[in-house]
Amino acid sequence: MFRIESLVVGPFQSNCHIVACSDTSDAVIFDAGDEASRILAAVRRMGVAVKAVINTHAHIDHVTGLAGVVDALGVPVFMHREEAPMYEGVGQQALMFGLAPPRIVPIHRWLAEGDVINVGKLRGEVMLMPGHSPGHIIVVFKDETPPRAIVGDVLFQGSIGRTDLPGGDHEVMMKTLERFLPMPDATVVYSGHGPETTIGEEKRWNPFLAPLARRVPRSAR
Numbered sequence: 001m002f003r004i005e006s007l008v009v010g011p012f013q014s015n016c017h018i019v020a021c022s023d024t025s026d027a028v029i030f031d032a033g034d035e036a037s038r039i040l041a042a043v044r045r046m047g048v049a050v051k052a053v054i055n056t057h058a059h060i061d062h063v064t065g066l067a068g069v070v071d072a073l074g075v076p077v078f079m080h081r082e083e084a085p086m087y088e089g090v091g092q093q094a095l096m097f098g099l100a101p102p103r104i105v106p107i108h109r110w111l112a113e114g115d116v117i118n119v120g121k122l123r124g125e126v127m128l129m130p131g132h133s134p135g136h137i138i139v140v141f142k143d144e145t146p147p148r149a150i151v152g153d154v155l156f157q158g159s160i161g162r163t164d165l166p167g168g169d170h171e172v173m174m175k176t177l178e179r180f181l182p183m184p185d186a187t188v189v190y191s192g193h194g195p196e197t198t199i200g201e202e203k204r205w206n207p208f209l210a211p212l213a214r215r216v217p218r219s220a221r
C-alpha cells in the first residue's frame with residue numbers, strides 16, 4: 001500500500017515527500033529540499049529503507065538538503081538529464097537569493113519519460129513535464145487506489161509553477177498542463193509547495209487548468 005509523509009523544509013517552504021510501500025517498507029525521497037537532519041529523522045521514525053532520492057527538478061529549494069541525505073543514507077540520486085545544467089548552476093541560484101551554495105553530489109541515474117520506478121510493490125511512472133524548468137519530471141503511481149502523483153512545481157493547489165525563472169517557458173508549460181487532463185479526477189496530487197489536492201479539484205478550480213479542461217468536449221472525457 002502507498003504510504004506518504006511530507007515535510008515542509010527550508011526558507012522556501014518546499015515539500016519533501018517520503019513515499020513508501022507499506023508491505024515492504026521500501027521508500028524513495030522526493031526533493032530533499034533542505035533540513036537534511038529533519039528528513040533523516042522522518043525516515044527513521046517511519047522505519048523505512050530508502051532506496052533513492054529523486055529530484056523532480058533542480059531549483060535550489062528542492063536540492064539543498066540532498067548532499068546531507070545522501071551522505072547519511074548512501075543512496076543513489078535520480079534526475080532527468082535536461083535538468084543537469086540547472087543542477088550544476090545551483091551555486092548561481094544561491095547567489096540570486098543571497099544564500100550559501102549547497103554542495104552538489106553526483107547523479108547516478110538519468111530518468112526519462114516512461115521510466116518505471118519501483119518502490120517495493122508500488123510502481124511509479126516518470127513523465128517529463130517541462131515549463132517550470134527544462135527537465136522537470138513528475139512520477140505517477142497510477143495503479144494505486146486512488147492514484148497518486150508527485151508533481152513538484154508543475155501544479156499547485158489553485159496555481160502552477162512560475163515560468164519566468166531561467167529555464168522556464170510559459171508556452172511549454174501550457175502543453176505540459178494538458179497532460180493532467182486525462183488523469184482520473186480522484187488522483188491525489190502532491191506538490192512541491194502547499195497542500196495536497198486532486199486532479200478533479202484542479203480541473204474545476206485551478207485558473208490555469210480549468211480553462212483547458214473546459215476545452216475538451218464532454219463526450220470525449
Ligand SMILES: [Zn+2]
Nearest residue numbers: 057059132153
Ligand atoms: Zn521550482
Ligand SMILES: [Zn+2]
Nearest residue numbers: 014061153192
Ligand atoms: Zn520549488
